[in-house]
Amino acid sequence: MKINIRMVFLLLLVFPLLVPAQDSLMNLLKDKKLPVNYAEATFKTSRIVIGQSIENPASGNLLVMITHHFGALNTGYENLFGLKQSAVRIGMEYGLTKRLAIGFGLNTDRNTWDGFLKYKVLRQKSGGKKFPFSLSLFANTAIYTTKWENPDRKNYFTSRISYCFQALIARKFGSRFSLQITPSMVHKNLVPTAADHNDIFALGGGGRIKISNRVSINAEYHHIFTGQVVSSKIYDSFSTGVDIETGGHVFQIFLTNSMGENEEGFLANTTGRWNKGDIFLGFNITRIFTIIEPKSFRE
Amino acid sequence: MNKYWIILMITAGSFTSGYTQTYVSKNGMIRFYSEASLEKIEAVNRQVNTALMSTTGDFVFRVLIKSFNFEKAMMQEHFNENYLESDKYPEATFVGKITNIRDINFTKEGSYPADVEGKLTIHGQTQPIKQNGTLEIKNDAVTAKAKFSILLADYRISIPNTVVNNISKSIEITVEVMMSKLNK
Numbered sequence: 225m226k227i228n229i230r231m232v233f234l235l236l237l238v239f240p241l242l243v244p245a246q247d248s249l250m251n252l253l254k255d256k257k258l259p260v261n262y263a264e265a266t267f268k269t270s271r272i273v274i275g276q277s278i279e280n281p282a283s284g285n286l287l288v289m290i291t292h293h294f295g296a297l298n299t300g301y302e303n304l305f306g307l308k309q310s311a312v313r314i315g316m317e318y319g320l321t322k323r324l325a326i327g328f329g330l331n332t333d334r335n336t337w338d339g340f341l342k343y344k345v346l347r348q349k350s351g352g353k354k355f356p357f358s359l360s361l362f363a364n365t366a367i368y369t370t371k372w373e374n375p376d377r378k379n380y381f382t383s384r385i386s387y388c389f390q391a392l393i394a395r396k397f398g399s400r401f402s403l404q405i406t407p408s409m410v411h412k413n414l415v416p417t418a419a420d421h422n423d424i425f426a427l428g429g430g431g432r433i434k435i436s437n438r439v440s441i442n443a444e445y446h447h448i449f450t451g452q453v454v455s456s457k458i459y460d461s462f463s464t465g466v467d468i469e470t471g472g473h474v475f476q477i478f479l480t481n482s483m484g485e486n487e488e489g490f491l492a493n494t495t496g497r498w499n500k501g502d503i504f505l506g507f508n509i510t511r512i513f514t515i516i517e518p519k520s521f522r523e
Numbered sequence: 524m525n526k527y528w529i530i531l532m533i534t535a536g537s538f539t540s541g542y543t544q545t546y547v548s549k550n551g552m553i554r555f556y557s558e559a560s561l562e563k564i565e566a567v568n569r570q571v572n573t574a575l576m577s578t579t580g581d582f583v584f585r586v587l588i589k590s591f592n593f594e595k596a597m598m599q600e601h602f603n604e605n606y607l608e609s610d611k612y613p614e615a616t617f618v619g620k621i622t623n624i625r626d627i628n629f630t631k632e633g634s635y636p637a638d639v640e641g642k643l644t645i646h647g648q649t650q651p652i653k654q655n656g657t658l659e660i661k662n663d664a665v666t667a668k669a670k671f672s673i674l675l676a677d678y679r680i681s682i683p684n685t686v687v688n689n690i691s692k693s694i695e696i697t698v699e700v701m702m703s704k705l706n707k
Binding site: 246249250252253254255259261264265281282283284285398399437438469470471512514517518521 | 545547567572573574575576581582583585587589590592593594595596597600601603604605608610611613616618619620683685686689705
């Protein structure tokens, strides 16, 4: 008995020395609350291929994007398989806050100016707080500024305007795979005939698979519900390409059946068909400039 | 006899535990810096967790990679996505010792040189590391400071050929953590 008591005290005394001190110190540093881990870089830039992704430029950052589509591949050697034509959009986007971005662009297609707002409503997160997907809302206005097609009749400025509203719902599955669902509505103030709808609904989406840290394969599809555009024959838009990130730039090189470079253009005005060879080679070049440094960086 | 044993043990036990002091910080700072011909890279993390045991010199660090802030948001994204792969390796740790802890008097204010030795884990790679720093004791707080360089290649952080001239192969790391007594 006496020995036992001695043994117990002896053990109590040396016990702290038996526990690996560094492990217990490390456990001391484990956060009681898990930090919230927001899904970042669901896509490399603000477009999946030709349409909007959930990404915005970071707050205080200016994104400059040059979009170029060549002519159709099926136009033959005379036309150098489309190299002789081009449609260009030069655009800028700026992160006003962490969640809100404003942007505008100039399109060579009918000298169209477009302006938009994009707001991150919900952000996918894991860890201390969990939410399964990200949601952004997008709204734009496009105004074409070429001469009236029918100058003889009474024309209104508002006839030049169209709008597009989109909900961008995306999820990043692990670090390599991301998927987005994009319901869209285009409103055209003026349509060619009474049978054409002013409001055109589409359901689309896209995704990317990273094949390395800097290269991904992307695809995007938008289905236009039938019976909405009657006076001309339009088709669903499908685009596929690669994202190549080089540090300062993101290059997106793709094939698409849409010549249009803004939402109204490729959602409600895609006249090309993949199986007929109406395929356009195109690219986006994105560059980001830091205008305002984050406050947290400096003391 | 028995009684004396018990008294001796209790005295010795309480003496040991009273003498041992753990110092901790949850908002230490680590800054890193590298300069190459084209690009200056600088980032700061002000949420560094550390703990130091004054008797044994055991010293540990725990750092969330996503808590590093950069001047350019795009650099921060690339740092997390392409270089440190923070989804796969969310934290960096250091587990080691101040080997000359006997020379540091925690009850006397002053600045003491500290020899630190241990294992640094970044990007899932663990490397032995041995550096010198200082410990400043003031008003019951201990401030640890160190400045050293590591090679990116040691931690298998690869730089693609296209930007190899933009990024320096070694990174200068500055550590400054003010720790206070635990539970006091």
